[in-house]
Amino acid sequence: MPAPASDLDLQQIGLSHPRIKQAVELIKNTAPNRHRLFVAEGLWASNAVLEAGLPVRTFFWCPEAIYSDEARKRSVELAARAEVAYRVSEKTMARICERDKVDGLVSVAQMPFWEPDTVPLSDGALVVVADGIEIPGNLGTLIRTLDACGAECLVLTNRRTRMTHPKVFRGSHGMSLTIPYLEFEQPDDAAEWLKERGFTVYLADTDASDQPAQHYRHVDYSGRTAIVLGNERYGISRPWYGHGFGAVFVPMLGAADSLNVSISASVLLYEARARKDGW
Template sequence: MELQQIGLQHPAAHLVRDIRNNRTGIPRRLFVAEGLFENNLVLDTGVSVETFLWCPAAAYSDEAKKRAAELAERARHAYQISEKTLARLGERPNPDGLVSIARLPDWEPDSFAFGDDALVLVTDALEIPGNLGTLLRTLDACGADCLVMTNRRTRMTHPKVLRSSQGMSIKVPSLGFDEVGDAIKWLKRNRFRVYIADTDDSTHYRTLNYGGRTALVVGSERFGVSQPWYDAGFQRVGIPMLGSADSLNVSVSASVLLYEARAHKNGW
């Protein structure tokens, strides 16, 4: 491929670093995919590729060269970079010369058609990108329908979300609501039975009725679920704490609840 050579001062290189550093003012839903695994997901899911950066000197496989041609054809802009530039832009060793700036899909609340046994996770004020990424990976693994976010504290395009989700942030549908009340109305309109994860005044998670459409709400790492969810009168679900600790990591507790719901729905 004959591509224009650019360096670290080019706007495309600046944008990669801005996204990596989670800076404000980044165009909506842009993320950076690096290496074969992440760029294969970009190609397989058909997401929009804004810019592709190709370093042929760092390509260690024939597959990388093949994917580079496909990405260059898909991208709105494609450039060549040196190994030195790649080393400054990349985060992982041996990324096979592939760096893309792509755009997450836009999912709209009214576009979903849920089955009778739909399973949804709601994250309320989740703060740590690694936890969000882990939950997206779990949602994919247990066949959940989508993620719903309220009181958002971290961006879906944060580099740690993509990395910790193993790329599932591209594949798992996600919705964000600016107001908790709007999310509650949407869940009620779609006939979801909603459970709030909380150890206080809760029902044992093994004894709940997970039939029909189920939504599980988990809260922030520091403060838990916000008050509007409780004001809506939803039932609480708890996981027994048998030691000295009074809570589990949010991604662990959500995973336990999601798989319990899936086991009931699938008759495991």
């Protein structure tokens, strides 16, 4: 049987250790991150990592900060999964956390990776394109909405924020680890990928000056459907308008001219799901 967390025999490290510095860089989201590493803080994040079966590069354990039996159990599981595991003081733990009271558990884990040719898509797949979304919390909330609506894939174009950003992970409540995502250098490449796979594509646009936009309740969501959502300030980038895709809008009945991008996504995705499933 595995040893209880209080009996873990781990080397103690301090603030100057390279693994601590790496974790701090990941939290600050400033250094290159070609291995798609992210920091998981606390019990719920640890559970998300374990449930997704992700590789854990480093596990940091602070027994003085553990408050629950479940956290003690997860300590043993994470230490066993990690490439390397260390004990840290409460002061050091605070340095690699953005939150208070993280149950003495912090991991540096690796996000999953998907290829354009291998993402599984059903005949009625629902996909969202996030074009130039720059606020990490918005992207995280969007991903959480994708999961709630049974969407099958997220496509990123004109990326402004990393999927590994701590606020994306928290905003998605861990769903960034389970929703397949693809990143394309150019919007045209993403558009071709969607067309090759038989998607009907709609641009979410409150001011589609290039073509008439349809009311979101009057759109045909049958078959494979993709909805393109644009940047919080500037909307959808111009290349998306060169493919003959239709536009869809949510009516604004007050003084504001648009909804928050994640709210727009919720309205459109739930309508698409309701129509696909015959609610």
